[in-house]
Amino acid sequence: MSISRRKFLGWLTAAGLSSSTFGKVAHAATTKHFEGHPKSLGVLYDNTSCIGCRTCEAACNKVNDLPLPDRPFDDLAVLDNKRRTDPKKYMVINKYDNSVNAQTPLFARTGCNHCLEPACASSCFVRAYTKTESGAVTYDESVCVGCRYCMLACPFNIPTFEYDSALTPRIRKCTMCYDNRLVKSELPGCIEACPTESFTFGKRTDLLKIGRERIRRYPGRYLDHIYGENEMGGTSWLYLSGVPFRKIGMREDLGIIPAPQFTSSALAAVPMVVGTWPLLLMGIYAVSRRKDKIAKEEKEQALAEVIAQAKAEADQKVSEAWKKAAQEKEKAIEAAVKKALEAAADTETEENS
Amino acid sequence: MSQEATTTEKSLISPFNIIAGIIVLIGLYLTVRRFTGGLGAVTNLSDNNAWGIWIGFDLLTGVALAAGGYVTAGAVYIFGLKKYHSAVRPAVLTGFLGYALVVLALHYDVGRPWRLPYPFVVQQGTSSVLFEVGACVALYLTVLFLEFSPAALEWLGLKKARNLAVKFTLILVVFGIILSTLHQSSLGALFLIAPSKLHPLWYSSFIPVYFFVSSIIAGLSMVIFESTLSHRFFADKMDEAHLREKDDIALGFGKAASYVIAGYIAIQLMGIGADNEWQLLGTTYGLWYLLEIFGFFGVACLGFAIGAREKNVKLIRWTSAWAVLGVIVNRFNVSLVAFNYHLPSSERYFPSWMEIAVSVFLVTLGLIAFRFIVSRMPILYEHPEYEDLP
Ligand code: SF4
Numbered sequence: 001m002s003i004s005r006r007k008f009l010g011w012l013t014a015a016g017l018s019s020s021t022f023g024k025v026a027h028a029a030t031t032k033h034f035e036g037h038p039k040s041l042g043v044l045y046d047n048t049s050c051i052g053c054r055t056c057e058a059a060c061n062k063v064n065d066l067p068l069p070d071r072p073f074d075d076l077a078v079l080d081n082k083r084r085t086d087p088k089k090y091m092v093i094n095k096y097d098n099s100v101n102a103q104t105p106l107f108a109r110t111g112c113n114h115c116l117e118p119a120c121a122s123s124c125f126v127r128a129y130t131k132t133e134s135g136a137v138t139y140d141e142s143v144c145v146g147c148r149y150c151m152l153a154c155p156f157n158i159p160t161f162e163y164d165s166a167l168t169p170r171i172r173k174c175t176m177c178y179d180n181r182l183v184k185s186e187l188p189g190c191i192e193a194c195p196t197e198s199f200t201f202g203k204r205t206d207l208l209k210i211g212r213e214r215i216r217r218y219p220g221r222y223l224d225h226i227y228g229e230n231e232m233g234g235t236s237w238l239y240l241s242g243v244p245f246r247k248i249g250m251r252e253d254l255g256i257i258p259a260p261q262f263t264s265s266a267l268a269a270v271p272m273v274v275g276t277w278p279l280l281l282m283g284i285y286a287v288s289r290r291k292d293k294i295a296k297e298e299k300e301q302a303l304a305e306v307i308a309q310a311k312a313e314a315d316q317k318v319s320e321a322w323k324k325a326a327q328e329k330e331k332a333i334e335a336a337v338k339k340a341l342e343a344a345a346d347t348e349t350e351e352n353s
Numbered sequence: 354m355s356q357e358a359t360t361t362e363k364s365l366i367s368p369f370n371i372i373a374g375i376i377v378l379i380g381l382y383l384t385v386r387r388f389t390g391g392l393g394a395v396t397n398l399s400d401n402n403a404w405g406i407w408i409g410f411d412l413l414t415g416v417a418l419a420a421g422g423y424v425t426a427g428a429v430y431i432f433g434l435k436k437y438h439s440a441v442r443p444a445v446l447t448g449f450l451g452y453a454l455v456v457l458a459l460h461y462d463v464g465r466p467w468r469l470p471y472p473f474v475v476q477q478g479t480s481s482v483l484f485e486v487g488a489c490v491a492l493y494l495t496v497l498f499l500e501f502s503p504a505a506l507e508w509l510g511l512k513k514a515r516n517l518a519v520k521f522t523l524i525l526v527v528f529g530i531i532l533s534t535l536h537q538s539s540l541g542a543l544f545l546i547a548p549s550k551l552h553p554l555w556y557s558s559f560i561p562v563y564f565f566v567s568s569i570i571a572g573l574s575m576v577i578f579e580s581t582l583s584h585r586f587f588a589d590k591m592d593e594a595h596l597r598e599k600d601d602i603a604l605g606f607g608k609a610a611s612y613v614i615a616g617y618i619a620i621q622l623m624g625i626g627a628d629n630e631w632q633l634l635g636t637t638y639g640l641w642y643l644l645e646i647f648g649f650f651g652v653a654c655l656g657f658a659i660g661a662r663e664k665n666v667k668l669i670r671w672t673s674a675w676a677v678l679g680v681i682v683n684r685f686n687v688s689l690v691a692f693n694y695h696l697p698s699s700e701r702y703f704p705s706w707m708e709i710a711v712s713v714f715l716v717t718l719g720l721i722a723f724r725f726i727v728s729r730m731p732i733l734y735e736h737p738e739y740e741d742l743p
C-alpha cells in the first residue's frame with residue numbers, strides 16, 4: 001500500500017502512538033465491556049483485488065525472521081491445499097473455488113484479526129497477551145507457560161504452538177509487526193508488500209468508512225457486510241468480499257458477543273460462592289450439631305428420669321421398711337412393757353395372798 | 354487371608370508388581386522422550402487440537418473422580434452422618450493422590466512446566482477461568498494434604514502433631530468444599546469461552562453447574578467403587594468398623610447418588626430446553642448425547658435407586674462403576690468428542706499410543722502409592738491409640 005510516511009506518522013500521532021506513548025498498554029483482559037481503543041489502527045483487506053501471489057506471506061516471513069518454508073513463496077501450487085497459521089507462518093493466503101466464474105479463483109487471508117476484546121488475552125492466566133492502544137494484540141513469551149488455553153479460546157484458530165520445542169516452546173502469532181515495525185513507524189510487512197493494494201492500513205474508524213463507501217459505490221462487486229465490524233465484538237482487521245464469507249473459509253456463526261463475556265458470569269460467581277458457602281456450610285453444621293446435641297440431651301433426660309424413678313422406688317421401699325421396723329419395735333416394747341406389768345401384777349398378787 | 358496378603362506384599366515377583374514395573378519403565382522412557390523431543394514427539398496434538406487426553410482424561414476426569422474426598426468429608430463432618438465415618442480416610446487419601454497426579458500430569462502437558470507458578474507469582478491473569486482452576490487446585494491439594502496428615506502422623510507416632518492436625522478438621526473440610534465447588538465447576542467453565550467450537554448439545558451456559566453436580570455423582574460413586582476394590586484387595590487391613598459399615602456406606606451413598614443423578618438429568622434436559630436444541634437430538638451427535646445421558650446416567654440412577662430400595666449391595670457396586678464410566682464419558686465428550694465438532698475428520702484429534710501410555714503410567718503411580726500407604730498407615734482401620742477420631 002502506497003502511503004506517504006507523513007500520512008502514516010499522522011495516523012500514529014492520532015492514535016496516540018508517537019514513540020513516547022508507545023509503551024502504554026491497556027489490558028483488554030478484564031471482564032468489563034470494552035469498546036476498543038477509540039483511535040486504534042487496523043487493516044481493511046479487500047479480497048476482490050487479491051490475486052493470491054503470496055508476496056505478503058514472503059514479506060511476513062522476512063520481517064518476522066521466521067524459518068523459511070519447505071517450498072518457496074513463488075510456488076503457487078502451495079495454494080492447492082488449505083493451510084492455516086503455524087509456527088512458520090503468521091498469515092496464509094488460501095485459494096477457494098469461485099462458484100460464479102470458475103476461471104478466477106478466490107483468495108482470502110487468514111491470520112490474527114487483532115480482536116477488540118481478544119479471547120486469547122482474556123483466556124491467558126499469565127496475561128501474556130496485550131491489546132495495545134495501537135490495536136495490535138501482542139504476545140510476551142517470557143511469561144508464557146505453554147498451557148495452550150489461548151489456542152482453544154481463539155474463535156479464529158490463530159495462535160499456534162511450537163510442539164517440537166522440548167524446553168522452550170512458544171506461542172506464535174501475528175502481532176501486527178508491533179515490536180519490529182509499528183514502534184519504528186513502519187508499516188506491517190504484509191501491507192507494505194502487497195502489489196495490488198488489497199490491504200489498507202489506517203484508523204479502524206476510518207477503515208469502516210472506507211469500506212462502507214466502497215460497498216455503496218460498487219454494490220455489484222461487494223457483499224453488504226464488513227466482516228470484523230461486529231464479529232466477536234469487533235476486530236481490528238476488517239474484510240470485504242464479493243461472496244459470502246463462509247465460501248472463503250470464514251465462520252459466519254460466531255456472533256457479535258466479545259469472548260470475555262462468555263466467562264464473565266462464571267467468574268462473577270466466585271465471590272458469591274466464597275461469600276455464601278461458609279455461612280451455608282456452618283449453618284448446616286450447626287443444625288446437625290444441634291440435632292446431635294438434642295438427641296444427646298434427650299437421652300440424658302430419659303436416663304435421669306429412669307434413675308429418679310428407681311431412686312424414688314428405692315426410697316419408698318426403704319422408708320416402708322423403716323416404718324415396719326419401727327412398728328415392730330414399738331410392738332416389741334409394748335409387749336415387753338405389757339409382760340413386765342403383768343409380771344409385776346403377778347408378784348403383787350402373790351405377795352398379797 | 355491376612356498371611357497371604359503379607360506374603361504377596363513381601364515377594365517382589367507378583368503379577369501386580371510385574372505389570373506395574375513394565376508400565377513404569379515405559380512411562381519413564383516416554384517422560385524422557387517428552388522432555389527431550391517436546392510435545393510433538395509423543396502426542397498427536399496440533400494447532401487446531403491444543404488439548405488432548407492429558408487434559409480430557411488426566412485433568413478433567415482426574416479431578417472429577419477425586420471428588421470423593423470433599424463429598425465424604427462434607428457428609429460426615431458437615432451433615433453429621435457419622436455412621437459413614439470409616440469412609441472418610443480412604444476417600445481423602447484417594448482425593449489427595451488424585452490431585453497430586455493431576456498436578457503431575459500437567460507437568461507433562463504444559464510447554465514449560467517450571468513456569469506453572471507464574472500465574473500466581475509473576476502476573477495474574479484473573480480474567481481467565483484457568484487462573485481460577487489453577488489457584489483452587491493448588492490450594493485444594495494443600496487442604497487434602499493437611500486432611501490426610503493425621504493418618505501419616507499416627508503412623509509416624511507423632512502424637513502431639515497429630516492431635517494438633519485433627520483440631521483443624523472442620524475448618525479444612527469447609528475450606529475444601531468451597532474450593533471444590535469452585536474448581537469442579539470452573540473446569541466446565543473453561544469451555545464457556547469457545548461456543549463456536551463445542552457442539553451445542555454439550556455447550557451450555559449451565560456447564561459449570563453440570564460439572565459441579567456430576568462431580569458429586571463421581572465422588573459418591575467412586576467411594577462405593579473404591580471400597581469394593583479395597584475390600585477385595587485389602588480386607589486384611591480393615592478393622593471391624595470398616596467391615597461393618599461398608600455395606601451401610603454403599604446403601605447410603607448409592608441412595609444419595611440416585612437422587613443427585615436424577616437432578617443432573619433434569620438440569621441437562623432443562624439446558625437443552627433453554628437453548629431449544631431438541632431438533633439436534635435426532636442427529637448422530639444427538640444419539641451420542643442421549644446415550645451419555647440415559648445410557649450411562651439414566652441407567653445408573655435406576656440401578657442405585659433399585660439397589661438402595663432392595664438393599665442389594667451388589668447391584669449398587671456394579672452401578673457405581675457404571676456411573677464412574679458415565680462421568681468419564683461426559684468429560685471426554687466435552688473436551689474431545691464434541692469439541693471441534695465442526696472440523697473435517699482429517700483435522701480431528703485422536704490420542705497417540707504414547708499419550709495413552711503416559712496416562713496409564715500416571716494412574717499406575719497412583720495405585721502404587723495407594724497400596725504403599727494403605728498397607729502401612731491407618732487408613733482402613735483406626736489406630737488403636739487414637740480412637741477419639743473426630
Ligand atoms: S484472532 Fe485470535 S489470536 Fe488474534 S486477537 Fe483475536 S483471539 Fe487473539
Ligand code: SF4
Binds near residue numbers: 124128129146
Ligand atoms: S499458552 Fe501461553 S499465552 Fe497461551 S494461554 Fe497459556 S500461558 Fe497464555
